[in-house]
Amino acid sequence: MEIYFQLITDSEGVARACGEFASEDYLGFDTETTELDPFDGELRLVQLSNGKNTYVIDIRPFSKIGDLRAIPELAPLRELLFAERPIKIAHNAKFDAKWVRHHLGTDVNGIFDTLLASQLIAAGDQDRRHGLAEVAAFFLQTEVDKTEQVSDWGAPELSQSQIQYAAKDAAIMIALRERIVERLRQDQLIKVAKLEFDCVMPIAAMELNGFYIDQERWREQLAKVENELSVIALELQKELSAGVAQASLFGVAEINLDSQGQVADALRNLGVPVPDSTRKWQLEQLAGDYPVVAKLLEYRAAAKAVSSFGENILEFVDRRTGRLHPDFRQIGAPSGRFSCSRPNVQQIPHETEYRRCFRAPDGRKLVIADYSQIELRILAEFSNDENFINAFESGADFHSMTAAQVFGVAMDAVTPEQRSFAKRLNFGVVYGIGAARFAMMTGLSQTQAEDTLRRYFSTYRGLDAYLRHAAQTAVATRVARTGSGRMYRFRFDENDRQSVAGAQRNGKNFPIQGTSADILKRALCLLHQRLRGTSAMLVNIVHDEILIECGVAEAEGTARILESAMLDAGAEYLKRVPVKVDAHVSDEWSK
DNA sequence: GTGAAGGGCCAC
DNA sequence: AAACGTGGCCCTTCAC
Numbered sequence: 001m002e003i004y005f006q007l008i009t010d011s012e013g014v015a016r017a018c019g020e021f022a023s024e025d026y027l028g029f030d031t032e033t034t035e036l037d038p039f040d041g042e043l044r045l046v047q048l049s050n051g052k053n054t055y056v057i058d059i060r061p062f063s064k065i066g067d068l069r070a071i072p073e074l075a076p077l078r079e080l081l082f083a084e085r086p087i088k089i090a091h092n093a094k095f096d097a098k099w100v101r102h103h104l105g106t107d108v109n110g111i112f113d114t115l116l117a118s119q120l121i122a123a124g125d126q127d128r129r130h131g132l133a134e135v136a137a138f139f140l141q142t143e144v145d146k147t148e149q150v151s152d153w154g155a156p157e158l159s160q161s162q163i164q165y166a167a168k169d170a171a172i173m174i175a176l177r178e179r180i181v182e183r184l185r186q187d188q189l190i191k192v193a194k195l196e197f198d199c200v201m202p203i204a205a206m207e208l209n210g211f212y213i214d215q216e217r218w219r220e221q222l223a224k225v226e227n228e229l230s231v232i233a234l235e236l237q238k239e240l241s242a243g244v245a246q247a248s249l250f251g252v253a254e255i256n257l258d259s260q261g262q263v264a265d266a267l268r269n270l271g272v273p274v275p276d277s278t279r280k281w282q283l284e285q286l287a288g289d290y291p292v293v294a295k296l297l298e299y300r301a302a303a304k305a306v307s308s309f310g311e312n313i314l315e316f317v318d319r320r321t322g323r324l325h326p327d328f329r330q331i332g333a334p335s336g337r338f339s340c341s342r343p344n345v346q347q348i349p350h351e352t353e354y355r356r357c358f359r360a361p362d363g364r365k366l367v368i369a370d371y372s373q374i375e376l377r378i379l380a381e382f383s384n385d386e387n388f389i390n391a392f393e394s395g396a397d398f399h400s401m402t403a404a405q406v407f408g409v410a411m412d413a414v415t416p417e418q419r420s421f422a423k424r425l426n427f428g429v430v431y432g433i434g435a436a437r438f439a440m441m442t443g444l445s446q447t448q449a450e451d452t453l454r455r456y457f458s459t460y461r462g463l464d465a466y467l468r469h470a471a472q473t474a475v476a477t478r479v480a481r482t483g484s485g486r487m488y489r490f491r492f493d494e495n496d497r498q499s500v501a502g503a504q505r506n507g508k509n510f511p512i513q514g515t516s517a518d519i520l521k522r523a524l525c526l527l528h529q530r531l532r533g534t535s536a537m538l539v540n541i542v543h544d545e546i547l548i549e550c551g552v553a554e555a556e557g558t559a560r561i562l563e564s565a566m567l568d569a570g571a572e573y574l575k576r577v578p579v580k581v582d583a584h585v586s587d588e589w590s591k
Numbered sequence: 592g593t594g595a596a597g598g599g600c601c602a603c
Numbered sequence: 604a605a606a607c608g609t610g611g612c613c614c615t616t617c618a619c
Contacts (some may be wrong), residue, residue: 004611018602121618136613149604196608245616258612258613258614259615259616260598260599260615261615261616262615265611267598277598277599277605278598278599279598279600279605280597280600281605282605295614300599301599301600303613303614304601304613305601307612307613307614308600308601308611308612308613312612329610332609332610333608333609333610333612334609335608335609337603338610339611340608340610340611341600341610341611341612342611343611343612344601344602344610344611345602345609346601346602346603346610347600347601347602347603347610347611348601348602349601349602350601350602375603393616407610422614427607428607428609429607430607430608431607431608431609432604432606432607432608433606433607433608434607436605436606436616437605437606437607438607440605440606441605441607444601452599498604498606501606502606505606505607506608508608509607509608509609510608510609511607512607513603513608516603517609542602542603543602543603543609543610544603545603
């Protein structure tokens with residue numbers, strides 16, 4: 001493809017390019033940077049293209065004038081990027097948005113992200129890759145040469161080849177979007193695509209904001225657990241070694257306590273009937289009869305805490321900001337849930353000792369809000385089950401309410417055990433639980449479990465019908481959808497009972513989990529709009545929970561904005577069932 | 592030495 | 604695969 005491009009190095013060029021492009025509907029947009037982390041490197045190039053002309057703006061000359069975020073010479077560029085129109089088409093726009101926000105001091109609005117779109121179209125196909133080269137090959141049957149991607153973008157003079165590569169990546173976006181939009185339309189993914197695109201900037205901002213961790217508190221907690229661990233390890237080592245036959249003159253062979261093989265052998269030598277695996281739930285059954293097993297569980301918990309929630313988390317604290325800046329993958333799961341890594345701040349243990357380490361810096365506050373029972377409310381809405389909906393409308397304790405309905409007793413006569421059954425049933429039903437598993441987790445016999453499940457589903461006939469229908473539809477159409485239209489394509493072998501059963505469970509779970517993700521994403525978008533111009537900043541999201549950090553004076557107001565954004569988002573997807581959000585202001589993540 | 596696979600376990 | 608869904612991270616084991 002022949003492309004026409006111009007390198008721009010001065011303010012007249014910026015004004016001319018941005019002036020010319022301001023009236024376009026769509027622009028290809030890309031950046032080249034000297035590093036991957038915006039806190040490390042330099043934003044070298046910003047490329048804009050209408051498909052015919054491409055402007056490659058060298059940012060370096062402007063950094064000599066003054067602060068890139070303030071100099072008037074770049075105002076036209078900032079305005080173009082900030083405007084909702086033209087739409088900026090980028091591949092993995094989060095990357096470019098972070099660099100622009102950090103270095104040019106403006107949000108990028110009006111985003112079309114070809115990576116997210118490609119993921120939506122792939123609809124859960126894990127084999128598909130979504131790099132620009134793969135996406136261009138898939139939608140345009142065009143080869144994109146990415147060799148210059150890792151070239152030296154810090155060189156004083158960029159080569160003609162580098163500039164051409166930079167221009168091409170932006171230019172290709174126009175055609176790519178056209179083809180992708182066709183597919184999004186065919187697959188009825190326009191609404192969910194818009195939802196995803198509107199989340200890019202909030203997430204980019206959140207990653208730049210970072211999440212504050214009190215390193216001192218964390219180390220104190222770590223020291224405590226490390227102490228515990230060394231004591232338990234010693235005791236456990238001694239107890240396990242007692243059963244080892246091959247004691248030698250030099251003492252007993254050390255057992256690697258982290259090796260499930262060695263531990264299982266040692267336990268068997270002690271006469272413990274260890275089943276095929278040494279997983280927690282299996283060991284828990286044995287812990288009552290065998291103190292050594294209880295000790296092993298203690299060891300496992302402490303070892304996990306030290307290895308997964310120890311010093312390694314602190315290694316991710318940025319030396320310049322003093323905060324964690326995790327990577328959030330916007331479509332981390334096919335259901336639309338986020339995933340998070342380096343570090344994963346979505347899996348911090350719920351215990352106060354850990355959560356309290358994530359606090360507001362001095363002079364600030366955390367505003368924390370989460371959806372109450374959002375997945376069950378979605379299930380109630382989708383199934384249109386009168387009893388289930390009534391339970392929510394009554395506003396009473398939901399699990400007690402279902403216990404009362406399922407066991408046919410008055411609300412105030414529900415025993416703690418009945419409530420516990422109802423609670424586990426309510427959670428399990430979202431995942432498509434079966435009687436065997438329910439029996440296992442409650443200690444009921446298979447028949448009792450079957451009986452309880454039957455009673456549950458005859459109380460909630462609508463729920464039963466909906467879940468059956470969802471499972472059937474998944475198998476018959478091989479497609480499931482969420483409230484926003486997000487799609488999952490099932491790939492199963494109809495002759496393989498296991499894989500059919502898997503599709504049935506996913507058919508039940510995907511729309512629920514996915515709609516929950518839809519609602520959270522909608523809330524993020526509303527929130528970003530409503531918090532603009534305040535000191536409040538998004539710092540973490542955990543599936544049904546949003547954390548914001550802000551100034552003390554703004555905390556109460558922020559809490560109200562957060563709560564209403566989440567409620568409004570929920571109400572867009574749930575028409576019959578009330579949405580409930582619990583919001584509070586706190587110094588720490590823990591209440 | 593390095594990487595993949597699998598067990599195990601944290602979150603929602 | 605505990606016949607309950609979605610992730611990421613740590614560890615050992617095993618193959619190259």
